Amino acid sequence: MRVTEKGQVTIPRNVRNNLGIVPGSEVEFVLQGDSAVLRRVERSADEREREVQELTEHLRRHKGSMALGDLDGEAFYKLLRD
Numbered sequence: 001m002r003v004t005e006k007g008q009v010t011i012p013r014n015v016r017n018n019l020g021i022v023p024g025s026e027v028e029f030v031l032q033g034d035s036a037v038l039r040r041v042e043r044s045a046d047e048r049e050r051e052v053q054e055l056t057e058h059l060r061r062h063k064g065s066m067a068l069g070d071l072d073g074e075a076f077y078k079l080l081r082d
Contacts, residue, residue: 011038 001009011021019040021027026041043051068076 001012003009011027015038016022019027019038021040026043027038028041029036029038071079
């Protein structure tokens with residue numbers, strides 16, 4: 001596999017499937033001698049809870065600040081779901 005100018009590589013599908021890597025997953029490379037091991041990073045429940053709290057606080061701070069045009073809240077959420 002080739003490395004792009006930005007240092008990016010594509011993780012093969014079978015590796016993603018075996019490691020449970022999906023869009024949004026975090027991975028890390030661990031150096032072992034002259035090799036690197038790719039592994040999925042598991043976040044703790046505390047880290048996930050903190051992220052949820054940060055997102056909730058962000059949404060509360062910006063509540064009502066988005067112009068929806070003619071859409072009411074229900075129509076907007078329907079648009080997001082569809």
